[in-house]
Amino acid sequence: MNNTQTKQTNHPHIVIVGGGFGGLYAAKSLKDAPVKVTLIDKRNFHLFQPLLYQVATGTLSPADIASPLRVILSKHKNTQVLLDKVVDIDPNAKKVFLENREDLDYDALIVATGVSHHYFGNDQWQNDAPGLKTVEDALEMRRRIYMAFEAAEKEPDPAKRKALLTFVVVGGGPTGVELAGAIAEIAHESVKDDFRDIDTTQARVLLFEGMERILPPYPEECSADAQKALEDLGVDVQTQTLVTNIADNAVTYRQGDDTNTVDAHTILWAAGVRASFMGKVLADRTEVELDRAGRVVVESDLSIKNYGDIFVIGDLANFNHQGDRPLPGVAPVAMKEGEYVADLLVKRIQGKAVGQFTYSDFGSMAVIGQNKAVANLGFAKLSGFVAWVIWIFAHIYYLIEFDNKLVVMIQWAWNYITLGRGARLITEKPSLQLEIESPKKPEEATVKTKETVSV
Amino acid sequence: MNNTQTKQTNHPHIVIVGGGFGGLYAAKSLKDAPVKVTLIDKRNFHLFQPLLYQVATGTLSPADIASPLRVILSKHKNTQVLLDKVVDIDPNAKKVFLENREDLDYDALIVATGVSHHYFGNDQWQNDAPGLKTVEDALEMRRRIYMAFEAAEKEPDPAKRKALLTFVVVGGGPTGVELAGAIAEIAHESVKDDFRDIDTTQARVLLFEGMERILPPYPEECSADAQKALEDLGVDVQTQTLVTNIADNAVTYRQGDDTNTVDAHTILWAAGVRASFMGKVLADRTEVELDRAGRVVVESDLSIKNYGDIFVIGDLANFNHQGDRPLPGVAPVAMKEGEYVADLLVKRIQGKAVGQFTYSDFGSMAVIGQNKAVANLGFAKLSGFVAWVIWIFAHIYYLIEFDNKLVVMIQWAWNYITLGRGARLITEKPSLQLEIESPKKPEEATVKTKETVSV
Numbered sequence: 001m002n003n004t005q006t007k008q009t010n011h012p013h014i015v016i017v018g019g020g021f022g023g024l025y026a027a028k029s030l031k032d033a034p035v036k037v038t039l040i041d042k043r044n045f046h047l048f049q050p051l052l053y054q055v056a057t058g059t060l061s062p063a064d065i066a067s068p069l070r071v072i073l074s075k076h077k078n079t080q081v082l083l084d085k086v087v088d089i090d091p092n093a094k095k096v097f098l099e100n101r102e103d104l105d106y107d108a109l110i111v112a113t114g115v116s117h118h119y120f121g122n123d124q125w126q127n128d129a130p131g132l133k134t135v136e137d138a139l140e141m142r143r144r145i146y147m148a149f150e151a152a153e154k155e156p157d158p159a160k161r162k163a164l165l166t167f168v169v170v171g172g173g174p175t176g177v178e179l180a181g182a183i184a185e186i187a188h189e190s191v192k193d194d195f196r197d198i199d200t201t202q203a204r205v206l207l208f209e210g211m212e213r214i215l216p217p218y219p220e221e222c223s224a225d226a227q228k229a230l231e232d233l234g235v236d237v238q239t240q241t242l243v244t245n246i247a248d249n250a251v252t253y254r255q256g257d258d259t260n261t262v263d264a265h266t267i268l269w270a271a272g273v274r275a276s277f278m279g280k281v282l283a284d285r286t287e288v289e290l291d292r293a294g295r296v297v298v299e300s301d302l303s304i305k306n307y308g309d310i311f312v313i314g315d316l317a318n319f320n321h322q323g324d325r326p327l328p329g330v331a332p333v334a335m336k337e338g339e340y341v342a343d344l345l346v347k348r349i350q351g352k353a354v355g356q357f358t359y360s361d362f363g364s365m366a367v368i369g370q371n372k373a374v375a376n377l378g379f380a381k382l383s384g385f386v387a388w389v390i391w392i393f394a395h396i397y398y399l400i401e402f403d404n405k406l407v408v409m410i411q412w413a414w415n416y417i418t419l420g421r422g423a424r425l426i427t428e429k430p431s432l433q434l435e436i437e438s439p440k441k442p443e444e445a446t447v448k449t450k451e452t453v454s455v
Numbered sequence: 456m457n458n459t460q461t462k463q464t465n466h467p468h469i470v471i472v473g474g475g476f477g478g479l480y481a482a483k484s485l486k487d488a489p490v491k492v493t494l495i496d497k498r499n500f501h502l503f504q505p506l507l508y509q510v511a512t513g514t515l516s517p518a519d520i521a522s523p524l525r526v527i528l529s530k531h532k533n534t535q536v537l538l539d540k541v542v543d544i545d546p547n548a549k550k551v552f553l554e555n556r557e558d559l560d561y562d563a564l565i566v567a568t569g570v571s572h573h574y575f576g577n578d579q580w581q582n583d584a585p586g587l588k589t590v591e592d593a594l595e596m597r598r599r600i601y602m603a604f605e606a607a608e609k610e611p612d613p614a615k616r617k618a619l620l621t622f623v624v625v626g627g628g629p630t631g632v633e634l635a636g637a638i639a640e641i642a643h644e645s646v647k648d649d650f651r652d653i654d655t656t657q658a659r660v661l662l663f664e665g666m667e668r669i670l671p672p673y674p675e676e677c678s679a680d681a682q683k684a685l686e687d688l689g690v691d692v693q694t695q696t697l698v699t700n701i702a703d704n705a706v707t708y709r710q711g712d713d714t715n716t717v718d719a720h721t722i723l724w725a726a727g728v729r730a731s732f733m734g735k736v737l738a739d740r741t742e743v744e745l746d747r748a749g750r751v752v753v754e755s756d757l758s759i760k761n762y763g764d765i766f767v768i769g770d771l772a773n774f775n776h777q778g779d780r781p782l783p784g785v786a787p788v789a790m791k792e793g794e795y796v797a798d799l800l801v802k803r804i805q806g807k808a809v810g811q812f813t814y815s816d817f818g819s820m821a822v823i824g825q826n827k828a829v830a831n832l833g834f835a836k837l838s839g840f841v842a843w844v845i846w847i848f849a850h851i852y853y854l855i856e857f858d859n860k861l862v863v864m865i866q867w868a869w870n871y872i873t874l875g876r877g878a879r880l881i882t883e884k885p886s887l888q889l890e891i892e893s894p895k896k897p898e899e900a901t902v903k904t905k906e907t908v909s910v
Contacts, residue, residue, distance in 0.1 A: 044605060044881045061516035063878035070649035080651040083605040083881075101609050135882055150499065150538040154556050194525035196535040425521050426499045426538075427590055 022314030025338030058424030171271030172209025225383035477567035477769030480793030513879030626726030627664030680838035
């Protein structure tokens with residue numbers, strides 16, 4: 001009974017694992033191609049991850065930045081979406097093994113499963129300093145940020161109250177910069193009239209970065225502009241600062257030869273990423289090389305060594321055939337890679353060859369607070385309001401392309417005008433990390449708790 | 456250190472427990488009164504519960520229908536919001552005992568903690584047939600509804616697939632009618648092009664009602680119109696149907712002398728309510744009478760017998776001084792009761808008396824599908840599109856009053872035009888029912904799991 005509609009064709013079967021920017025753009029580009037496409041994701045939605053920090057800080061709701069994959073691909077009659085998890089592959093038999101469904105045979109396999117947090121060997125920090133990759137992560141961050149003010153309002157002890165009003169963001173990349181700016185704005189603007197026993201403008205927001213400047217991959221003047229803008233918002237930016245321990249609501253950090261500890265009830269992790277599980281599967285089955293972060297080192301056409309029918313794209317790929325370091329793990333790279341592989345596969349059917357993948361960098365941006373940003377467009381480095389306008393238009397463009405999320409833009413415009421954070425609901429703790437196993441038989445469904453955490 | 460700002464006055468202290476419609480309207484009405492107000496709620500937001508079914512069915516996000524209490528009351532300088540839980544009261548010493556904070560002394564106490572689900576002595580049904588009272592309930596319902604289609608898409612066994620595509624709503628009141636209509640529309644419209652191996656228009660939606668017609672408190676012609684509209688949407692309405700058992704993904708029900716069982720993977724409970732915990736506290740401490748559902752029987756001024764300084768309003772109150780049965784547990788009654796008690800307390804300070812509470816019924820409404828409703832306005836009984844327009848304007852009016860949620864209206868208009876359900880995210884299971892204990896000391900915070908459930 002399975003695949004009744006899609007198996008009727010004898011078209012080559014392209015299996016895409018992961019519905020992020022890379023996998024989704026590959027699928028979108030194959031819409032009218034003479035192929036059968038199966039897109040597998042363990043979630044039922046595509047997440048617009050660049051705006052996830054806005055969910056974490058209570059400006060947007062999860063549904064504002066997520067679109068059901070089935071809706072996006074509803075008109076792709078050659079495409080089936082499966083809500084499932086790939087557990088293994090056999091690259092010689094060309095098979096993908098799923099957790100809850102019979103195996104799939106593929107003619108080409110595109111792996112785009114991305115990355116997760118990396119605590120540099122200190123996984124025990126995870127509960128104290130959650131990262132930001134999933135909708136559940138964002139709701140957990142939101143809960144912690146707003147609960148800190150609530151707990152401070154109740155706390156009579158001044159030292160404990162101070163710790164409750166201290167926020168540490170670890171990592172000065174775009175996510176860390178965006179989070180720190182937003183939290184400073186929450187404390188100093190959004191909630192300042194809402195409490196009676198505490199003065200939220202006394203809250204401290206610390207941003208720790210190990211390198212000598214924040215936004216290290218950006219040009220130096222962008223970093224300086226971003227630091228200035230954050231400091232104007234009240235963020236205490238500490239560079240050349242290495243976190244050596246996180247425990248008991250305190251962060252220990254080293255600056256040169258000095259080691260200090262700051263009591264902070266809310267610690268957020270934006271410092272590192274590690275390849276997802278599929279990287280290891282590919283290495284085990286194909287002996288492809290992984291880099292130190294576990295990412296898959298790909299050939300110049302994004303395939304993997306000795307397996308011209310397996311491609312790795314997006315954050316999971318280490319593409320080192322252009323420039324002096326691998327392409328960055330950002331959405332535009334993933335999208336271009338997805339489009340490239342789709343094009344390559346269609347041309348291959350037609351007996352045509354394509355050149356190696358090349359990426360034109362249209363720049364990178366990070367937003368700081370409500371209406372400032374830094375942008376490195378290559379030919380120009382911008383900061384302040386102009387950069388923010390460019391940033392917001394770039395995001396409008398992509399959001400609308402997906403799902404006509406015009407409403408999000410109106411919501412946003414409204415929030416920016418009013419400095420409102422209407423989505424600051426403290427909901428029940430989602431970060432128990434429930435893994436819902438979609439069962440073969442409904443009555444055997446189980447819920448597994450991966451870990452339990454205490455706040 | 457506590458209450459530094461609010462304790463400076465010698466104004467009478469009014470403590471309100473519960474930030475639903477009743478408690479919030481009492482607080483709003485006391486804005487400029489010479490009183491000190493403390494509003495206590497265990498959540499940080501007011502929930503616009505009449506629209507909760509739209510969150511459950513993926514049209515709206517939680518933040519669209521919830522507003523932070525601190526924001527709503529931010530300009531009320533005489534009012535403090537506490538995120539806490541009342542564990543007991545002492546009506547003679549006039550004290551309220553909180554879980555995480557020192558006791559509060561009150562001059563007047565307003566209890567408005569509402570109701571929760573009632574399984575008529577069958578609490579074991581709760582996991583199989585969740586109810587709809589909280590944001591977490593709604594997200595859990597949403598998860599179950601959309602996961603049912605996902606599981607059916609994977610299921611090769613026709614009988615199991617049929618069970619996965621069978622939805623039973625128990626209870627034909629407004630919530631049950633609204634849920635059943637929305638689920639039928641999801642199956643027959645919203646998702647019909649999204650799957651490849653199942654035909655979602657074959658899904659069955661059953662609505663079970665014990666009385667002889669749905670919407671029993673409405674006039675007969677409203678009930679008939681609603682049933683017709685539901686049937687047009689494809690809902691199988693079964694009246695005079697008593698559910699006798701829910702277990703193992705099946706509902707057993709009795710109709711006259713016949714007993715039948717239907718296999719259904721998704722069973723939703725909209726059949727009964729029971730008073731919240733504070734009802735029992737009041738009965739234990741004041742010997743006030745409770746009705747069969749545990750609601751507090753109040754005097755004609757909404758105070759309780761022998762305690763003229765304790766008031767019970769909203770769904771928790773049984774007000775039987777008007778008409779031949781208690782006032783219904785709906786938002787307009789709660790709002791009017793909140794306003795009445797606020798007015799009574801202000802007048803009492805001024806040495807003036809007020810008459811007993813009376814409620815003018817402006818009608819009741821239930822929506823069926825995207826653009827139909829039934830309305831009983833007393834002087835007129837309407838159904839269809841006209842009733843729906845009235846329904847939506849009534850809701851716009853209240854939503855905007857709270858929080859300028861114009862955006863919600865635009866979102867909604869957009870959804871109605873496109874039949875879209877952009878919020879159909881399946882997120883991690885919230886119904887583990889985590890109880891977050893806000894601790895006295897931050898480092899002692901614990902997370903307690905009330906129950907674990909398997910789907």
